[in-house]
Amino acid sequence: MRTTRTLAVIALTLGLAACVTNPAGPSNMALPGTGKDFNNFRADDLSCRDYAVTQIGGKSVNQQYNASLASTTAIGTVIGAAIGAATGGGEGAAIGAGVGGLSGAAAGANTASISGMNAQDKYDNAYYQCMYAAGHKIPVPASMARTYSKAANTPSSTVGSGYYPPPPPPNRPR
Template structure:
């Protein structure tokens, strides 16, 4: 019966540690206006390598797995110590199991946070590199189009009697 509980506990722990992150950029870049597709592919390969170096040579998936395992190990150690302090030898085993389960559950959130943080830093480095290489990097936000005559109008003046805000220094 104890082996059955152990198998269930280890299965839950293994499932809790599963976090899958992209293995490359999760953002879009497009070839620059004067670039061939082969030049773009060379920029892409170079910028992927640059971004990987900027995040310390660790993929987002590796960072997530390391965080999950670390949380499970810390939870097991704390649970075993608490169990031994309160219940002796058998308490250590029960505390270790409870700590492993709790540490794994906490590790899921920590793993996702760690993985997403590494992925975000990777994406920023990748976009900076691609932009510096002359490729197009789409940005999100409101678009402003040029009027038909090509000239932008100036904003209207405030009504008479209302003072504009003082210039910021």
């Protein structure tokens, strides 16, 4: 009876941990560049998604999350069973496996979450680089967005703030 309850708790914990998912694509949207056709944007989007997946090792973010969760949970279960067997024999091994699986799942959920966030960040960076290189618009933080005054050739939001734009190219008339 006690083993059944322990296994039920482990199954519930693993089931709840498996409900956490990461986006199946970029975290933010990209928009078609000025003068870009929507069909070309869609083709570039698919190409850039494929490029981003290859940059994170060929597995989706969710596949990396699930692999991390499964391996950490399995390691916790094995370690718990070994400790339980060493201290209490057969019944101790079962209890140790249950406690090890539960604590392994808890630790695994945290590890998998961090692994998933890192993979998502790498995916997003690769996707945005690809879309930007194809001439599309990508999201940027408001602090990075500046509007330029054509007359003064300086960012209007940073005038007087110590920001100096780069010099014009050598062949450009001033």
